Amino acid sequence: MTTSRSREAQAAARPLWRDRKRYLWLFGLIPPTALFVATALIWVCNEIGWTAVSPVWWWIGPLLVYGLLPVLDRFFGPDGQNPPDEVMEYLENDRYYRYCTYAYIPFQLLSLSFACYLWTASDLSWLGIDGGLGVVSKLGLALSMGVMGGVGINTAHELGHKKDELERWLSKITLAQTFYGHFYIEHNRGHHVRVATPEDPASARFAETFWAFLPRSVWGSLRSSWELEAKRLERLGKRPWTIRNDVLNAWLMSVVLWGVLVAVFGPAILPWLVIQAVYGFTLLETVNYLEHYGLLRQRSASGRYERCTPEHSWNSDHIVTNIFLYHLQRHSDHHANPTRRYQILRSMDGAPNLPSGYASMISLAYFPPLWRRVMDHRVLEHYSGDITRVNIQPRKRERVLAKYGVA
Template sequence: MSTTQLSVNREATRRRILLTLKKYSYLIAMVPLLLPPLLLAAGQATDLVNLFSWGVPVVVFGIIPVLDMLLGKDSLNPDEETDVPRMVGERFYKAITLGWVAGFAALLVWSMLELASGTFSLVGSIGWIVSIGIVGGLGINVAHELIHKDEKLETRAGGFLLSLVCYAGFKVEHLRGHHVHVSTPEDASSSRYNQSLYNFLPQAYMRNFLNAWKLEAERLQRKGHKALSWRNELIWWYSISALALAGFTIAFGWLGAVFFLGQSFIAFTLLEIVNYLEHYGLHRRKLENGRYERTGPEHSWNSN
């Protein structure tokens, strides 16, 4: 065997080992679910529970960005032709995303029990709700991946996760609206140049909600069905949100309602803040035929 061939084989073996290690590094995705109990334990151990109740935003917006900067860019990516098809069929990755959905549902119940137990002061309670909401906001990223899948189990799991933060319309509007109209005035989640965040957010909430119902009604109409029927998936998803709200309210009173709605508001607000930053001031040119130019990397600030 030639020296060149040995070098190629050695590099292939090295790359395979690194990809295997990277595979298990995706378990880091579960860390947000562990942050609240770990921070609560730290707060109880130091008698600083109300301070540590605000720990999630400190970790997510402070510690993690610093670590990301120190670790640098990861240039090891799976090969689209050889690695990705194999990875798609692996249950390991599916277990992470589906496990996240179950984990967040459990986290909501546990977090509410802690809140209802009188563990926190008023300021600590607010911090706790904000912290759980940020975890939910990160969970929308998981839901985003799930609703892009083909299998019904995964897309429904994504819808369920979105229902737990009262933003199920994202499942419809993102796929059928945002992907079509991104970086145009028609897109509810694309901010315009000189538009403030405070002006953008209320519009994004309302337009995303209304667009989702409009798009679902159009889908059903094309199939000859009425918009207000059992076939309307938004009715099912928002029913889950309503049932969850009712369950928390019945079990914990007004505090349960405040907790569920509060964490939901923080979660979907975090999503829309990200949308505001991703597409701020970017727009696609309108062509002579009335259509917009094809979407490209230049239409999103986070494109690599």
């Protein structure tokens, strides 16, 4: 009787508004299952005699990121649906949405294990392949695993922001594939504090190319995460070299995962594990590059930076990549409200907007002249033409100011 009344109360409290993307969030499981789809397509191609075509499917990850997703973003266009205030609490507490992110992890681990088997197998006759995979196919497989790992970092990003202890540990497990466990510390306690300031290694500066930003962000974030944990442990009267150090215990998960895979499949998988990890965290850093490019929080008279608001993050509300990345593109709302779960993030008024979805902008970031042609004027327009309000690359500052007429 009590259970029946409880269900009736929940039904009565359920709002009339419906999330039209509710079941589309399951498409977020495409990256960790893409290898199994690719394997099936390869088998079919080999069975019907399309042996020249079948190796292309080992590159399914890059094909998704650089090909299919940008096209689908253009075709389906903006999302446009924001949850109203009255449903926010209901959506926040609907556990279905968190189960969608939890499901990423077992598929991720299964795919990585299967990839290790494919890298080392000497007989793939069951797949219609003579012997094992060639170097080109192994490279495509490694990059596809890197895409899974990169999107996995985004899944870890969603989980790591939550207060639930289980979700925080799941975040570290998800980061183990790419050996990027320190992201858990730096993103939450470093990047969110210093975002859109010159002190933040993960905020790209105006006139800074992606290729200059990449090493600065990778090493700066690594150093920052260690310093943050060392200070936290020092306040507790502990040294940094302890298992309680969240950087070390996150890295230990990577050591255990990679160690188990090497023990099972042999050291021949190590080069491919390294390639997929580097490519995976490079995808993350590409997204970091475009999320805050040129944006700057202003200082008050006291020297303190203003509070982070939606205007300090580039927004994009294209529905396909929204689903693929759990609303990461609604980045302006995320930085203004970091603990909000992905399903209740909104596209915010006043936020600067990217011209396309993340998938398209990632490709653009690799080509600095094209990137600056598309983005520099948008940065200036956001600040009403005042270049002095922009976060400028220090070594190019004088040149940039002179270009825009500032002494």
